[in-house]
Amino acid sequence: MIQLRPTQSIDLDFVRQAERDPENRPFILQWTLAEHEAALQDPDMSHQIIEQASSQDPVGYTILRGLANAHRSLELKRLVVTQKGQGYGQQALRRIQQQVFEQYKAHRLWLDVKEFNKRAYDLYRKVGFVEEGRLRDCWRTELGFETVVVMSMLEDEYRQQLLQ
Ligand SMILES: CC(C)(COP(=O)(O)OP(=O)(O)OC[C@H]1O[C@@H](n2cnc3c(N)ncnc32)[C@H](O)[C@@H]1OP(=O)(O)O)[C@@H](O)C(=O)NCCC(=O)NCCS
Incomplete structure (x- = not known):
């Protein structure tokens, strides 16, 4: 089982190591330490460590953006799991959906993922996200131009899923 807790400055070594790990680097944008520090202070963002509930060992991190969004539309800005294939990513997403729709009373949760x-x-x-469309060649990275898929989940879809 995993749990989420607010990231602290002391966690940022772990966060940046996870971000730069060759297993994760191709899939996510790289932030500077200053960008992560700013996110910790930003009332519009929630920067959290994913940890094993029993040992409290960190197994990833996640960033939500748009907490102050007037449209009640939140972005899952980042999700990284360092111990892959053990179900932690799925558990973290379920917990994030719960936070977004129950705690923050959002109407929409969206993300983009490289094609x-x-x-x-x-x-x-x-976990119930629907594909909205593709932004062709929208990022220029060290890999060249990259296409991303925009995906979202609406509040009623989240509630429907709870009934299943
Ligand atoms: C993507 C990521 C968050 C998934 O976390 P995870 O803990 O490895 O995933 P889980 O163990 O919960 O696996 C859940 C599901 O992912 C899918 N999955 C897992 N491994 C996969 C693989 N090698 N290929 C395709 N799908 C895979 C499966 O549907 C799996 O469910 P199932 O095996 O129970 O059927 C994690 O691998 C990661 O951090 N990747 C690098 C960073 C990244 O891509 N972040 C997302 C950016 S949008």
Whole structure:
């Protein structure tokens, strides 16, 4: 089982190491320490560590953006799990959905995922995200121009899922 807790400055070494890890780097944007520090202070963002509930060992981190959004539309800005394939990503997403729709009373949760990131795309579909469309060649990274898939989940879809 995992739990989420607010990231503190002392956690940022772990966060940046996870971000730069070759297993994760191709799939996510790289932030500077200053960008992460700013996110910790930003009332519009929620920067959280994903940890094993029993040991409290960190197994990833996640960032939500748009807490102050007038449209009640929140963005899952980042999700990284360092110990992959053990169900932590799925558990973290369920917990994030709960926070977004129950605690923050959002109407929409959205994200973008690189087109070639099959593992993440499949996982998002599995927990109920719907594909909205593709932004072709919208990012220029060290890999060249990259296409991202925009996905979202609405509040009523979240509630429907709880009934299943
Ligand atoms: C994507 C990520 C968050 C998933 O976390 P995870 O803990 O590894 O995923 P889980 O163990 O919960 O697996 C959940 C589902 O992912 C999918 N999945 C897992 N491994 C996969 C693989 N190698 N290929 C395709 N799909 C895969 C499956 O649907 C799986 O469910 P199932 O195996 O129970 O059927 C994690 O791998 C990660 O941090 N990747 C690098 C960073 C990243 O891509 N972040 C998302 C950016 S949008």
